[in-house]
Amino acid sequence: MHVVLVADHAYVNGGQAKVALDSALGLAARGVRVTLFAACGPADPRLAAAGIRVVCLNQDDVSTTRNKLAFLVQAIWNGEAARRLAAELALCDPRDTVVHVHAFAKALSPSIGVALRRSGLALVYTLHEFFLVCPNGGFYEYPAAAICRRTPMSRACLTTDCDAKSYPRKLARVVRHVGMTRIARLPTIFRHVVTISDLQERVVAPLLPRGTTFHRVDNPISVARAPVREEAPGDFLFVGRISTEKGAPVFAEAARRAGIRAVFVGDGEQRAELAARYPEAAMLGWRDAAGVQALMRQARALVFPSVWYEGQPLTVYEALACGTPVVVSDACAGREAVIDGETGFLFRSGDPDALAAHLRRLTDDALAARMGRAAHARYWAAPLSLDAHLDRLGGVYAAVLRAGASGRPAARPAGRGPSLADRGRVKHSEPASR
Known part of the structure; x- marks a missing residue:
């Protein structure tokens, strides 16, 4: 199997990138051929040491750019990312390749959707956040400090200043979202979507195309097992x-x-x-x-x-x-x-x-x-170990390859086992608009 991981960053700058890189290193250790395609560097040196092919565009993200206008163009439609990803995917064999997208909103932009769709390869997307369905990525109205329950891209959504910075930035994200849905068509090309919580699936399922297959894969947790403390609890x-x-x-x-x-x-x-x-x-x-x-x-x-x-x-x-x-x-x-x-x-x-x-x-x-x-x-x-994460990912990749790039419905992989979410379920109903 050949797994192409697509992410904004080739180094760990947060939880999203950490999961992508940890899975890349873990898959490579299991003998899987892995390629990481990313916009922002420098690449984590552990990747090359593990034999992972890294294609890094060495572009800026919003935190590193010195030219805000140029980055705005990149964030809406990153032409270079689309061209370079298309060239990389052209080298892949559709019989054994899965393209797994972890992130695009911080640097790669929705433009990658054109390359993904034309590649004919099996695709899967991990929903670390909500950019696939929500313009600001969080269903959160920052000025009001409240969860947003509006339908994305509705009149109510478009006229609401929900961005953490400004309404003009909200409008720029709306433009990007239009490009994502109308040109790149990202929500429709990912027939297989990985979620990391039950809440995520309940929120996004009504907003994605009918027939989308959801796979639950918990993120790995890096904690060494140790005995419970004996001293009195602290702060x-x-x-x-x-x-x-x-x-x-x-x-x-x-x-x-x-x-x-x-x-x-x-x-x-x-x-x-x-x-x-x-x-x-x-x-x-x-x-x-x-x-x-x-x-x-x-x-x-x-x-x-x-x-x-x-x-x-x-x-x-x-x-x-x-x-x-x-x-x-x-x-x-x-x-x-x-x-x-x-x-x-x-x-x-x-x-x-x-x-x-x-x-x-x-x-x-x-x-x-x-x-x-x-x-x-x-x-x-039932610890959320890297091994458990990789086992689950392997099942998802196998299911996606069996379904094929044509998008035939795939049976859900076997249950994820007695995770904490199963043992400690809390019933909660999301708003009807979800």
Whole structure:
């Protein structure tokens, strides 16, 4: 089998790229021929060392460009990416090649759809976010700090300023979305879509063509197994971007109301404001992976108060693997990992009083320790390891190749086994518009 992975970045700059590169390295270690096609470099040196062919265009993304106008053109329609990808795919044998797209919205642009469609190769897309159906990629209205429940590209959508930066940028993304749907036709060429949470499938299924086959593949979690801590639980911990959509202000206010100290690991646009408004909170800044996990193992609980959908928040699973209970918002996909009252608590999204009530409960050392042991046991009964991820991917690739590039319906791969999402299912109905 030959797997061509397509991503915006050839190095790890976040969770999306980390999953793509980890799977590339894991597949290569299993003897699969792997090619990585990416817009932005430099390429991670581990790829070449593993024998992976890397085609990197060494282009900019929005964070590195010095010419905003040129990048706007690239983001809407990256002609070079389309040409180079077409040339690369022309070298592939359709009998054994699967093209797996992880990302396009940060640099590659929808233009890659033309090359993908003309290649005649078997295709699969991982839904790390929602750009395939939503112009701003998140079903989130940033100015209103609320989940957006409008139908994408409807009149209500087009007239709503939902972008994190400005309405003109929203309009640019609308133009890109039109190119994606009308010219590249990305939503129609991916007949096989990988989701990383049940919530994702419920949200996007009504918006993708009938006959789309969904495959659930959990992201791999990189946590070494270790015994549960014996010492008394420590602080309540937040890990991630300190921003409104991540619920950072909700946690800070809930901690104050509960009379406990909030500890933030990370950075973001609201760090300074929250530090000034809540001087009792501890702002630790970013830590490396080992440092974050060490803090998790010492924590009383991880608080994940995100007020938007998310995809599959890795920090929630990392905390459970470390033997730390999780208090999570009921609006995001992280709720699928937690068994309410056993391995953590769910609380009403955006409600600091509801969160504060759970924080007060967890000041009980015995309860926090008991939940931590339950979280550890349940996670390690079916860990989200790289091997489990690769096994599942292999099943998806085989199903996609059997269906063929013609798009014949494929049987769903065998069930994913007793994952945390299955064992801790939380029933939730999305709005009818979804």
